[in-house]
Amino acid sequence: METKVRKFRLGLQTRMLVLIGGTVLAAFAVTVAVVASTSARSIKALSIDRTRETAVANSREVKDKLDRAAGVARDLAGVLSGLKASKLPVERNAVDQLIRQLLEANPDLLGAWNVWEPNALDGRDADYAGKPGSDAQGRYVAYWNRVGGLHLEGCVDYDKPSPASDYYQKPLKSGQEAVIDPFTYSIGGKDVMVVSFCAPIRNADNEVVGVAGVDLPMESFQRLISHARVGGFGYGFLVAADGTLVAFPQADAVGKKAADRLKDSPILESQKTGQEFVGEVSSLVDGRPAYAIGIPFNIGRTPWYVVITVPLEQMLEEAVHLRNLCIVIGAIATALVVFVVALLARQIARPILRIISGLETAAEQMTSSANEVAAAGSNIAEGSSESASALEETASAVEEITSMVNRNSEDLGKAHSVVVTTVEKVSNANSSMIELKTSMEQISTASKETQEIVKTIDEIAFQTNLLALNAAVEAARAGAAGAGFAVVADEVRSLAQRTAEAAKHTTNLIEGSVGRINTAAVQTSTTNTEFAQVSEASRELSMYISQVAAASTEQKSGISEVSRAIEALNQVVQRNAAVAEESSAAAHTMSSQAEQLQHYVHDLSVLVGVAVNAPKSSAIAESPAPDAPPVTPA
Structure with a gap:
């Protein structure tokens, strides 16, 4: 009984979805990882370059700002050095206006200033004592700044210890320009942190007689x-x-x-x-x-x-954004691929299912056809075996008939020879009978003469004739065997001995002998006629035997043809048996192929993922077809 095994596995559509979708998802994951990693490195490198560019740009901007401030301080000190070197009278108001205009022209500057050594500017410090831009001794220390609005006040701390006086003392003593690091000064009543750019002022003798400078507020750098x-x-x-x-x-x-x-x-x-x-x-x-x-x-x-x-x-925000964008795009693309694969798998699965159904039907039909062919082959083989057995029996019978016909033919030949011999003997006997008849007639004549001549031995002659007749009869009865002649001869001799005694009876015997001879002549004539009839019958029998012998020969030839036909029929039966065996083998092969086809259908069904039955085993008997027995030709 067939056991149905239902297997539930992932279908072709699901497999394609899992494999292709998983592959696409893995490919997108790898792509996203590679893109994310590469973009992260690239964006990081780009950000580093941009950061460095920004740092370089800012350093340049700061440097330019500081260089401009230093340049302003240098220019201011140069102008004042030129005024001093010209040995022309220098008016403080003119210097104030110069510094004010300089400050107004450079809005980034917090202040501009100059500090002179005592009486180094115009030798009139005493005249300006306590006035704006001068200290209590009249020393010119003007400082124009923007704290609380553009105004003029005097520099402070220039004569104090470092670092409060560094803005003045360092250039004064070194004769070199100086940049004073950020320091808090009291400007306009407020503590303001500034960076000062200082340059020495020289007279015509190249002596440092003062310092000019500008201040940059820290908040501008901020x-x-x-x-x-x-x-x-x-x-x-x-x-x-x-x-x-x-x-x-x-x-x-x-x-x-x-x-x-x-x-x-x-x-x-x-x-x-x-x-x-x-x-x-x-x-x-x-x-x-x-x-x-x-x-x-x-x-x-x-x-x-x-x-x-x-x-x-x-x-790395851009890299993260790009990664997230790749993930979204990958998810959407994966969903589209899965959708397309689902449609494709569905389109592929449908014809495969139809093919599976067709193959399964074909496999069942092949199995059925193989069973029918095997059954037909088995029936043909059985029929061939039975036919071969019948042919074997027929061949044996024909062989016996052939043997009998051969024996009959031989017997008929012998009978024909015997008949021919008999006809010859009958002919000879007929001739003998004719001769005997003639002899009988002669004997009758001689007997009459003897009767007349030897009456005395009439009885003896009569007895002798009688014995001769008996001897002739015995000879006729005995045929070729003449055993009785000896007895007759003995009796004749006995009778001869008694001849003398029976002489008186001779005449009577001769008379009797003559009568019997006449009778014998009649019988001989009758026998002669009958022998003629026997001879004719023997000739007819010989003819009939010849015809029977010819018919036997024809029967022998016909039986030979029948034997050859049986042999040919036996070969046909053998071929039919061989064809039956080949048909049976072909049926087994077809059944195996059908079973293999069912396995393929089963595997294909499993591949597609439908519920399938386990393939059937072949229903064809595995026993070989019966062999036809060989038939021995006659």
Whole structure:
């Protein structure tokens, strides 16, 4: 009984969805990972380049700003040195107007100033004692600034110890330009942190007779650095040569030492050594991971340091956005691929299912046909076997008949010879009978003469004739065997002995003999006629035997043809048996192929994922077809 096994596996559509969808999803995942990694590196490198460009641009901007301020200070000192070297009278009001106009022409400057040695400008310090732009002794120390509006006041602390007097004392003593690091001064009644650019004023003898300079407010650097961002993120800060924070995102840190804020940051070491810094740091604002680039630049001979810092999160924001975009696109593309694969798998599965149905029907038909062919082959083989058995029996019978016909033919030949011999003997006997008849007639004549001559031996002659007749009769009866002649001869001799005694009876015997001879002549004539009839019958019998012999020969030839026909029929039966065996083998092969086809259908059904039955085993008997027994031809 066939056992149905239902298997539930993933169908072709589901497999295609899983395999192709999974492959596409994995490919998109790898692509997203590669794109994300590559874009992260690229965007990071780009951000680093942009950060560095921003840092370089800001350093250049700061440097330009400082260089311009230094240039203004240098120009102011040069003009004043030229006035002094010309040895022309110098009016302080003219100098005031010059400085005022200079300050108005440079709105970035907080103030412009000049400090002269006592009586170094015009030798009239006493005339200006206590006046605006002069100290109590009249020394010219004018300072034009914007604190509380553009106004004039006097410089202070120029004669105090360092560092309050560095803006004046350093250039005065060194005869060189100087940039004074950020320092807090009291300007207009307010403490203001400024960076001073100072240049010595020389007379005609190249002696330093004073110092001119300009001041830049720290807040201008703060505004400048606050705009130093990359993509709107991050912050920048500016460190002066002495390590003071000139600009910082947190205003309370401005003017303080950078070491207090940077602490163990590697930026500090690069700033101290004047080397460029590139690397990851912790943000000085919120402690988050950030990327910083530090660019050193010189203001005159004074090294300054500008740093631009960008949070890594913002630096990689574009990469994250690109990654998320790739994920969304990949998800949408995967969904589209899965949808298309589902449609494609459905379109593929339908014809495959139809093919499976057709193949299954064909396999069943092949199995049925194979069973029918096998049954037919078996029936043919059985019929061939029975036919072969019948032919074998027929061949045996024909062989016996052939043997009998041969024997009959031989017997008929012998009978024909016997008949021929008999006819000859009958002919000879007939001739003998004719001769006997003639002899009988002669004997009758002789007997009459003897009767007349020897009457005395009549009885003896009669007995002798009688014995002769008996001898003739015995001879006729005995045929070729003449055994009785000896007895007759003995009797004749006995009778001869008695002849003398029976002489008296001779006449009677002769008379009797004559009568019997006559009778014998009649009988001989009758026998002769009958022998003639026997001879004719023998000839007819010989003819009939010849005809029978010819018929036997024809029967022998016909039987030979029948034997050859049986042999040919036996060969046909053998061929039919062979064909039956081949048909049976072909049926088994067809059944095996049908079973294999069912396995293929089963595998294909499993591939498609439909519920299938286990393939049937072949229903054809595995026993070979019966062999037809060989038939021995006659």
